[in-house]
Amino acid sequence: MRPFDPRLLRAAPELRRPVAALTVVAALQGVAAIGLAFALARLVVDVVSGGDWQRSGVWVVGAFAARAVLAALVDRVGASASHRVSSGLRRRLLARWLAAPAESRPDPERASTLAVQGASAVEPYAARFLPALVAGVVVPFLAVGALVLVDPLSALVVVLTLPLLPLFAALIGRETEDDTRSRWRALEQLAGHFGDVMRGLPTLVSYGRARRQVEVVGAVSAQHRTATMRTLRVAFLSSSALELLASISVAIVAVTVGLRLTHGSMTLEAGLLAILLAPEAYWPIRRVGAEFHAAADGATAVDAILTELAGATDCPDATSALGPKALPRVPSGQSVGVEGVGYAYPGSERLVLDSVSLEAGPGLTVVTGTSGVGKSTLLDLVAGLRVPTAGRVLLGGPVHYVTQRPFLPDGSIAEALRLGSATPPSDAELWSALDRVGLGTFVAGLPDGLGTALGDDGFGLSAGQRTRLALARALLSAAPVVLLDEPTAHLDAPSAATVRDVVRELARERCVVAVTHSADLVVVADEHVHLTAATLEAVPA
């Protein structure tokens, strides 16, 4: 866990300007702090000696005002940079995961922890810790420089004691590192377990096992709480240690100044200046220590996010980087070629597919096979979502893939339908596609029609309605290759017949490969291939 990782400036270019601005503002803050010390010392001397104290008073007020304005500026720059950085990192993480084949994506718990809490944890890091770090590097140099001119002996005391602060901070920081990591692990576990429980809640309730899960979630939360308390303890200890060290150092300066004032070997103004300037050298470093603990999660998250992004290829936007583009093309637009493909899931030696070959041209090709034989895996490979361990996939053009559980975004029905089209279809086209899949009357009967909001992942629709909505989306897309995974699953007989007609219609001008268990769909297919444990066999019509 490094206080600052230069990779962050490469991975989040939106941070470069704020960091440059913060460096300039930190230098100005240093100048204002030194100016304030000079003005205060002058004011005291003027008051004591009966000089022009009003003029020094104006300087003091001016320096205070400048410090306040600069502090507000730091807060503003930090706050706006933090929002831009966290959303930028989140966007890049998602683009990376969408562009990568399924095998090289992190598991869902890690992905959600990184993209949600991880990216958010970067906000205090960018908004508070980075400004403190920049000030911690710039201001002490200016303060010591001014002190050298005013009182070299005090400057020597500061130069000798100042390095102890970062040294102590680094030693305590090493302790924090393990605690913060274990806190993140506990958080990932908690997020993953909680997600699993929520998904499986209906099953758990029906088997009477829900109560047990409350205990398990409680135990994982307790682990997270213990790790958090440990981190906080170290943070408080660190702040106190740095505070004590800085106070002792300033006290040494004050004692040497006091002795020299008593002996008359130093003027009152120089003595006051030395006592006022010395803390200016320590406080920025103390603040770095305090903010580092507040932003320790952010530093760990930055490290994890940058490591994750380091595996990224150049992918300007998520959709364009999806698999099929990268795959070799076959001459005809509406065709798919699978040549000797083999596939084993990550972490498993077992080949789900072994030397499978398939050629599909314009028209409807259905793939059948017993449950679990690898049909969906084959479609994932053709869609480019997974990378074959052997052989290759050739594609005629962009692919539109309707999975068994199609994704519907949290938005309106119109947005869900327009998701798969490069040029957004008109409302009339949306209605026509809905009519063709038999959903026109249902959507027209909804209070907001096409504008009706769907919940996350199509919440509010039945499984069959979701499948038909996804099929309407396939109709609206211009992709010459359409892959369908069990398009007639979850449908009653009349709806299945409607979907069969739509699939046939799709197959008139495109290459449609449909995985199915439905004999009715097999009957209307142009080609039928049957996947057995290790191979695909053409079935005569």
Ligand SMILES: Nc1ncnc2c1ncn2[C@@H]1O[C@H](COP(=O)(O)OP(=O)(O)OP(=O)(O)O)[C@@H](O)[C@H]1O
């Ligand atoms: N994420 C995964 N990790 C490991 N193994 C998997 C994973 N997904 C599927 N499998 C295994 O791969 C094999 C093929 O699964 P696949 O979903 O492709 O079968 P399928 O023929 O489509 O089945 P169905 O007709 O029931 O949908 C199965 O034996 C399954 O256990």
